[in-house]
Amino acid sequence: MKFFLLLLLGLLPLCAQAVEVGERLAPWTLLDQFDQAYTLNDQAQILLVARSMDAxxxxxxxxxxxxxxxxxxxxxxxxxxxxxxxxxxxxxxxxPAMQAYNYRVMLDRDARIAPRYPGAVDKVLWLQLDKGQLIEQREYSSATDLRQALEQVKP
Structure with a gap:
């Protein structure tokens, strides 16, 4: 009986629904590399998610x-x-090495946020948002392609 309970609990995260195009992203709060809090809000238009050191x-x-x-x-x-x-x-x-970056990195230390947005571990996930709603999802496997995509976004 315990085996089946453990198996069920182990498979539960796999049943979690991935966010779909058209859905609103649930707000969350994470600390950056300076321990400053950031809460996802309707102002965010792009969410970049890296699940690995390579990404x-x-x-x-x-x-x-x-x-x-x-x-x-x-x-x-x-x-x-x-x-x-x-x-x-x-x-x-x-x-401490990230504190030298000239951009903020929201640190998901406990895998509370990144698993909400499934994607390849070795790629950068790009979620395009409009007032908190997911309108497009892309993945990038090269820094050059990601840089070009970011350059196309008007500040």
Whole structure:
């Protein structure tokens, strides 16, 4: 009996519904690399989600050389899922390194937010929003393509 209960609980996250085009995203709050809170609101037009270090590196490469406030000017929010990273490594090395970035990174330390938006682990998920409603979903596997897409967005 315990086995079946554990199996059911283990499969429960797989039954969670992915957000579909036309649906409104539920608001959430995360801390950035400076421990400043950000709450998803209707002003956000682009939500970038990186589920792995490789995907986060793609975002970083796409933003190299861009001025501070580049993402904010495009009403874009970047969420990095860092729950697989050992907490000590995150605290001592990764998060302090992120403080040198000239853009905000919303840190999903406990995988509370990123799993709401399923996608490939090695790609950057781009969710196009209009007043909190999902209108388009894309994935990027190269920093060059992501950079070009961001450059097409008018600040």
């Amino acid at each position: 986060a590196k793609q975002v970083d490469a796409a933003l190299q050389g861009q001025p501070k406030g580049y993402l904010e000017a495009r009403h874009a929010v970047f969420v990095a899922d860092i729950q697989r990273m050992p907490r000590l490594i995150a605290k001592l090395f990764a998060v």
